[in-house]
Amino acid sequence: MTAAAFSQPPADKGRLRSILGQFATGVTVVAAGGETPCGMTANSFTSVSLDPPVILICLTRDSELCEAVLREGCFAISVLAAGQEDVARYFANHSRPRGPEEFATVGWSPGPGTGAPVLDDVVAWFDCALVTSHDGGDHEIFLGSVLASGAEPQRDALLFHRGGFSRSPHRDVAPRSHEARTPSLARLGKSDDRQ
Numbered sequence: 771m772t773a774a775a776f777s778q779p780p781a782d783k784g785r786l787r788s789i790l791g792q793f794a795t796g797v798t799v800v801a802a803g804g805e806t807p808c809g810m811t812a813n814s815f816t817s818v819s820l821d822p823p824v825i826l827i828c829l830t831r832d833s834e835l836c837e838a839v840l841r842e843g844c845f846a847i848s849v850l851a852a853g854q855e856d857v858a859r860y861f862a863n864h865s866r867p868r869g870p871e872e873f874a875t876v877g878w879s880p881g882p883g884t885g886a887p888v889l890d891d892v893v894a895w896f897d898c899a900l901v902t903s904h905d906g907g908d909h910e911i912f913l914g915s916v917l918a919s920g921a922e923p924q925r926d927a928l929l930f931h932r933g934g935f936s937r938s939p940h941r942d943v944a945p946r947s948h949e950a951r952t953p954s955l956a957r958l959g960k961s962d963d964r965q
């Protein structure tokens with residue numbers, strides 16, 4: 771599908787953004803690149819398929835991250851915890867440092883399957899190989915197969931609604947963590963020999 775397929779009368783972008791903002795979401799940081807990683811705050815994350823395990827993220831074409839995901843063929847998604855609003859604001863700030871400095875002030879470790887940065891202290895993370903990308907107007911839509919994932923369900927999540935941040939209502943859950951490498955990706959026609 772090409773950009774022409776989306777042509778519409780010019781939209782009132784501010785009004786559309788405000789209407790879209792009625793949809794409450796979690797907040798993620800998507801990151802790619804091993805030695806010199808780059809990242810971005812994104813709430814377009816969604817699950818697509820459990821079997822095979824596939825997730826989706828939409829990234830603006832103007833961003834370094836969009837290029838990096840296409841170049842590296844992989845990325846990691848960190849789902850931010852309630853106390854990480856400053857991290858969300860940092861990776862949404864176009865004036866943040868770039869190159870080796872971009873990740874210098876945040877704690878992270880390389881994802882076990884791809885080496886893409888997974889942030890410390892998050893609620894959940896997904897380490898993904900790029901499966902396909904699609905034209906999404908001014909964004910690129912990426913489908914990723916989940917090679918490895920983990921969660922800390924006792925942490926509350928950061929939420930985004932009507933242009934502001936808040937935290938998920940606290941629920942007591944058993945203090946245990948989940949971590950998994952996903953099974954064979956044969957159904958996607960991909961191989962993963964790192965499991």
Ligand SMILES: Cc1cc2nc3c(=O)[nH]c(=O)nc-3n(C[C@H](O)[C@H](O)[C@H](O)COP(=O)(O)O)c2cc1C
Nearest residue numbers: 810811812813814828829830833834862863864930
């Ligand atoms: C809560 C929140 C969610 C966002 N979600 C997305 C998203 O899903 N995709 C996207 O391209 N930009 C999203 N943005 C905007 C980018 O984070 C922001 O434009 C960032 O500066 C882009 O990276 P760049 O500076 O490298 O271009 C979001 C911003 C915020 C605050």
